[in-house]
Amino acid sequence: MNIQKGLALMNEEASIIEKLQVVYEEVPSGHCEGCLKCCTESVNTFFVEYVNILRFLTDYPQIIEAHAEKISRFFLLEMMESMYCPFVDDRGRCAIYPVRPLPCRVFGHLNVEDYQDNYEKVLASNEALAEYYQTTYGLTLPEEVVHRKIPHCKSFISDGGLTIDDRDDMVDLLFSLDSKFLMHGCITFEEVNQSLITWFIKQVMPLEEAGDLRIQAMQSKQSGDERGLESLIEKATYKINNCFANLCKR
Ligand code: SF4
Ligand code: SF4
Numbered sequence: 691m692n693i694q695k696g697l698a699l700m701n702e703e704a705s706i707i708e709k710l711q712v713v714y715e716e717v718p719s720g721h722c723e724g725c726l727k728c729c730t731e732s733v734n735t736f737f738v739e740y741v742n743i744l745r746f747l748t749d750y751p752q753i754i755e756a757h758a759e760k761i762s763r764f765f766l767l768e769m770m771e772s773m774y775c776p777f778v779d780d781r782g783r784c785a786i787y788p789v790r791p792l793p794c795r796v797f798g799h800l801n802v803e804d805y806q807d808n809y810e811k812v813l814a815s816n817e818a819l820a821e822y823y824q825t826t827y828g829l830t831l832p833e834e835v836v837h838r839k840i841p842h843c844k845s846f847i848s849d850g851g852l853t854i855d856d857r858d859d860m861v862d863l864l865f866s867l868d869s870k871f872l873m874h875g876c877i878t879f880e881e882v883n884q885s886l887i888t889w890f891i892k893q894v895m896p897l898e899e900a901g902d903l904r905i906q907a908m909q910s911k912q913s914g915d916e917r918g919l920e921s922l923i924e925k926a927t928y929k930i931n932n933c934f935a936n937l938c939k940r
């Protein structure tokens with residue numbers, strides 16, 4: 691990922707941000723109770739959305755300062771603990787609400803069948819990960835994480851219908867925006883549509899280093915080494931703060 695190139699392309703081509711806004715505006719409005727039950731994961735995010743979030747955060751650097759430690763902890767321990775999305779703020783609201791990614795915008799609109807279909811895919815992926823961590827590192831992922839189920843939302847009142855086909859059309863449009871970044875060498879094909887927190891971590895340190903840090907943190911958590919765990923979280927938090935301080939200076 692080359693974030694500087696991504697930011698430059700977004701600044702040069704105003705149509706990219708305009709098209710992103712058009713996609714977001716296609717999501718019908720609705721009434722959300724703000725219970726936060728759906729804000730318990732790092733949602734899949736296209737690069738164009740991530741660059742949009744970064745632009746927002748460089749205008750509000752205090753958000754990164756307030757959330758860097760939560761981002762670190764989430765990345766290092768998301769497979770060992772159930773946690774809220776690190777962008778939930780102290781008042782229980784989304785700190786990046788104006789630029790939140792598409793899955794956050796459509797969640798309440800999904801009907802129960804579409805929701806169940808999605809859950810089964812997530813469950814299969816978590817079970818495969820649990821086996822991988824057990825056989826490769828001797829790490830036992832907690833049941834509550836492997837079988838975590840974000841409840842289907844019954845409280846959200848949608849102002850308009852949104853089918854799974856509508857959602858998929860929006861995803862296709864975001865993919866086509868990401869293809870511009872692909873063509874300009876800002877990202878590779880494998881990087882398209884990753885979790886929001888993975889984008890952040892990849893920006894601040896090489897993926898291999900992040901992976902090592904994560905395994906060490908999971909091992910510390912499993913063995914009850916609180917001091918070791920806190921120092922790993924501190925290390926990642928320092929890197930995030932440092933990286934964003936430099937980004938904001940440019
Ligand atoms: S969309 Fe539903 S689950 Fe999510 S915060 Fe709103 S009411 Fe709660
Ligand atoms: S980005 Fe905001 S809306 Fe999306 S899961 Fe996180 S806190 Fe919730």
